[in-house]
Amino acid sequence: MVFFVMFSVIYALTITGNLIIIVIIKEEYHLHKPMYFFLANLSFLEIFYTSTITPNGLRNLLQDSITISFVGCFTQMFFFIALGSSECVLLTVMAYDRYIAICQPLFYSTRMNPSLCVQLLCLSWGIGFLNSLVHTVYTAMLPFCKDHLIRHFFCDFLSLLKLSCRDTYPNELVASFVGGCVVITGLMLTLLSYIKITKVVLRIPSKKGRKKAFSTCGSHLIVVTIFFGTLIITYMLPGSDSANEQKKVLSVMYGVMTPLINPIIYSFRNADFQKAINKRISQRRLR
Numbered sequence: 687m688v689f690f691v692m693f694s695v696i697y698a699l700t701i702t703g704n705l706i707i708i709v710i711i712k713e714e715y716h717l718h719k720p721m722y723f724f725l726a727n728l729s730f731l732e733i734f735y736t737s738t739i740t741p742n743g744l745r746n747l748l749q750d751s752i753t754i755s756f757v758g759c760f761t762q763m764f765f766f767i768a769l770g771s772s773e774c775v776l777l778t779v780m781a782y783d784r785y786i787a788i789c790q791p792l793f794y795s796t797r798m799n800p801s802l803c804v805q806l807l808c809l810s811w812g813i814g815f816l817n818s819l820v821h822t823v824y825t826a827m828l829p830f831c832k833d834h835l836i837r838h839f840f841c842d843f844l845s846l847l848k849l850s851c852r853d854t855y856p857n858e859l860v861a862s863f864v865g866g867c868v869v870i871t872g873l874m875l876t877l878l879s880y881i882k883i884t885k886v887v888l889r890i891p892s893k894k895g896r897k898k899a900f901s902t903c904g905s906h907l908i909v910v911t912i913f914f915g916t917l918i919i920t921y922m923l924p925g926s927d928s929a930n931e932q933k934k935v936l937s938v939m940y941g942v943m944t945p946l947i948n949p950i951i952y953s954f955r956n957a958d959f960q961k962a963i964n965k966r967i968s969q970r971r972l973r
Contacts, residue, residue, distance in 0.1 A: 690747040696946055697740045703949035704729035707959075714962045720798040721787070724780045725952060727807055731776065732945035735769040738762055739840040739941055746839070759841040764822040766941070767843065770917070771868050772814025777910050778872040779806045784903040785879040789886045817868050824857055838934060840941070873914050880907065905952045912947060916940040 711717045711726040739762065746752045754762070787794050821843055828850040838845040843861065847854040883903060890896045920936040953959050 687747075690744055693740065693744060693747070693942065696942060697736065697744070700736055700740075700942075700946040700949075701733055703946065703953075704733050706963075707949050707952065710959070710962050710966065714965075717958060717962060720783050720803050721780070722958075723803050724776060724783060724807070728773065728776055728780070729949060731769055731773050732948055735766070735773065736942055736945040738765045738769065743839050754836075754841065759836070759846070760822055760826050763825070763841040763843060763846065764818050766840065767821050767865075768815045768818035770814070770940075771817040771865070772810050773913065774869055774872040774917075775810040775813050776807070777906070777913065778875050779810055780906050781876040781879040781903075781910070782806075784906060785883055787902065788883050813868060817864055820864050821861055824860055828852055828854065828857065838937070840937075842937065869914070869917060873918070876910055876914075901957075905956055908951050909944075909948055913940060913944055916944070 707729040708726050711722045742754070742762065783798060786797055790797070825843065825846055828847070829852055830846075830849045831851040834849060836842075836845050836849070847857055880903070887896050887900060916936045916939045920940070953963065
């Protein structure tokens with residue numbers, strides 16, 4: 687019951703926080719920029735990302751018989767991987783947006799035009815769902831004749847592989863290659879963008895100018911560190927029992943806590959967003 691109340695509050699705050707970001711960006715004309723367009727879509731992703739596992743987890747906390755159907759399990763796995771992979775690519779796209787804004791400001795309005803932003807968003811969703819389709823179909827083809835107890839709080843890919851009575855090395859190989867390409871490539875491109883950003887910012891003569899330039903991408907960098915860090919550590923830890931317990935804790939971090947942390951980071955660290963929130967609060971008081 688304690689965990690049910692705690693995670694219910696976290697889930698409610700996550701949905702509320704991300705919805706506030708979406709509504710404010712939609713309503714405030716001065717936030718109709720590529721950076722906030724991607725931020726609104728990140729919030730949209732976060733809502734559905736955490737919703738794939740949290741509601742079912744809350745239900746399980748109140749029941750003695752904790753079961754999930756075969757179709758339900760693989761549906762949950764498909765959307766969790768798809769939305770998580772899409773977020774990886776979207777965070778990379780947001781890093782590219784910051785790179786153009788800081789390193790090539792004169793070309794920003796022409797390069798990051800609405801058409802390209804929509805294309806990059808579609809690319810994020812396309813790669814994410816294609817990556818998940820490969821994992822899900824290939825895993826669903828395995829024979830599951832061992833113990834049907836999933837030792838996790840949701841249908842995680844690695845936990846399902848342990849239930850198969852067939853050698854799962856080919857599945858692990860495909861998962862490492864396909865999933866690794868999405869995560870590692872996204873991380874490398876993000877790091878490359880920030881290396882170039884850092885080089886340009888350090889050339890700015892004034893300390894105030896450097897601080898302002900770094901502040902525009904500080905929130906995104908924090909989110910990238912938390913999300914990619916926990917994701918990579920989770921799937922790169924050794925497969926011992928103690929490591930598995932650590933993986934469960936880290937899964938809670940990137941599956942439940944990160945969607946809550948993101949709107950807090952962006953709302954507290956972004957001056958334009960704070961002004962928009964204060965404006966909305968002032969308007970409500972006047973009414």
